[in-house]
Amino acid sequence: MIQSIFAIIGLIAILVFIVSLLRKIFVKTTIYEYERGLKYYKGKFQEVLQPGQYWSNSLTTSIEVIDIRPAVLTIASQEVATQDNISVKISLVSSYEVVDPYAATIKVHNYYENLYLTLQLSLRQIVGSIKLDELLEKRTAIGEQLLELSRSKVAELGLQLHSVTVKDLVLPSDLKKAYMQVIKSQKEGLAVLEKARGETAALRNLANAAKMIENNPMLLQLRLLQTVGESSGNTVVMSAPNVPFLVNGKKEKTMTDQNE
Numbered sequence: 001m002i003q004s005i006f007a008i009i010g011l012i013a014i015l016v017f018i019v020s021l022l023r024k025i026f027v028k029t030t031i032y033e034y035e036r037g038l039k040y041y042k043g044k045f046q047e048v049l050q051p052g053q054y055w056s057n058s059l060t061t062s063i064e065v066i067d068i069r070p071a072v073l074t075i076a077s078q079e080v081a082t083q084d085n086i087s088v089k090i091s092l093v094s095s096y097e098v099v100d101p102y103a104a105t106i107k108v109h110n111y112y113e114n115l116y117l118t119l120q121l122s123l124r125q126i127v128g129s130i131k132l133d134e135l136l137e138k139r140t141a142i143g144e145q146l147l148e149l150s151r152s153k154v155a156e157l158g159l160q161l162h163s164v165t166v167k168d169l170v171l172p173s174d175l176k177k178a179y180m181q182v183i184k185s186q187k188e189g190l191a192v193l194e195k196a197r198g199e200t201a202a203l204r205n206l207a208n209a210a211k212m213i214e215n216n217p218m219l220l221q222l223r224l225l226q227t228v229g230e231s232s233g234n235t236v237v238m239s240a241p242n243v244p245f246l247v248n249g250k251k252e253k254t255m256t257d258q259n260e
Contacts (some may be wrong), residue, residue, distance in 0.1 A: 003166065025204050029054045029063045034169040036101045039182065048101055068099040070162065073234030077168065080127040082135055089170040092146070094119055095162040111157045118157075119164065120148045135169075181245055194219070 030053050031037045037049030040062045049063065056063055075092040082088065095117060096106050104111040126145050127135060135142070146164040154161045 010218065025058055026055055027058045029056060029065070031063075031065060032069060034069045035065050036068055036117055038066065038101055038105055040064070045106065064105065066098060066105060068098045068101065070095060070097040073115060073119070074167070075116060075123075077170065078123060082127055082132045083129060084131045086132045087172065088127070088132070088135070088140075089168070090123060091167045092119060092123065092143075092164060093167045094164045096101050096159050097162070098158060099160045100158030100246060103156070105158075108157055113156055113160060115154060115161075118150050119146060122146050122153075125149070139169060146161060146260050 029037065031049055031051050033051045035051065037054070039046040039049055039054075039056070042060055054063060056214070073094040073096060077089045077091045078090050079087050094115070098111070108114045123142075123146060126149065127143060130138070143163070143165045147161060150164070151161050
């Protein structure tokens with residue numbers, strides 16, 4: 001009886017050992033929808049695995065999972081010299097995704113670092129070929145130029161570059177003060193010009209009004225009557241030139257004639 005019990009225990013132990021050994025040898029790998037798997041057999045690439053569950057022999061086969069979702073790469077502030085030897089600090093934001101897991105893994109050691117270096121060198125190449133004024137004017141176009149210049153190089157890494165945007169552009173402190181003064185002077189000049197235009201327009205209106213009154217003196221009488229009608233006081237003092245007044249439809253003497 002005792003020998004039978006020990007035999008059963010020994011058999012169970014052997015079964016447990018075999019199961020644990022099989023679990024270590026045969027490994028289940030789950031590849032999600034946003035991932036792809038690279039299958040290697042004895043160190044040699046076999047195929048790219050699509051989403052799903054796969055069993056593999058860990059003694060001869062290995063599966064490397066690659067995330068292919070779009071990602072964002074931020075390039076910290078880089079000090080770059082323009083063509084006229086002025087140093088500016090520029091930071092970038094780039095959007096990319098892995099389209100060829102095999103190339104991104106086999107051709108380079110770290111595709112993320114290579115992408116960073118490619119954009120960094122392209123930025124220096126573009127900024128170094130233009131002057132500061134042109135850089136400030138074409139700030140938004142710098143990202144498009146970087147995208148065109150780097151797209152083919154990045155494609156060799158198995159990546160697709162979607163966008164490159166200039167996040168920040170910082171000038172040296174002394175140069176920043178100078179530009180602020182220039183902008184301030186321009187705004188003050190525009191304000192003075194606008195004020196002069198307003199005064200010119202006002203003088204033109206006065207000249208036109210004077211000419212209209214000269215051609216038709218009755219307009220001044222109508223304006224005086226309008227002023228009296230709009231007045232809220234009891235006494236209105238007016239001064240008028242030698243303009244005839246109408247009383248009961250008849251032309252009367254002017255104020256000057258009456259005084260005489």
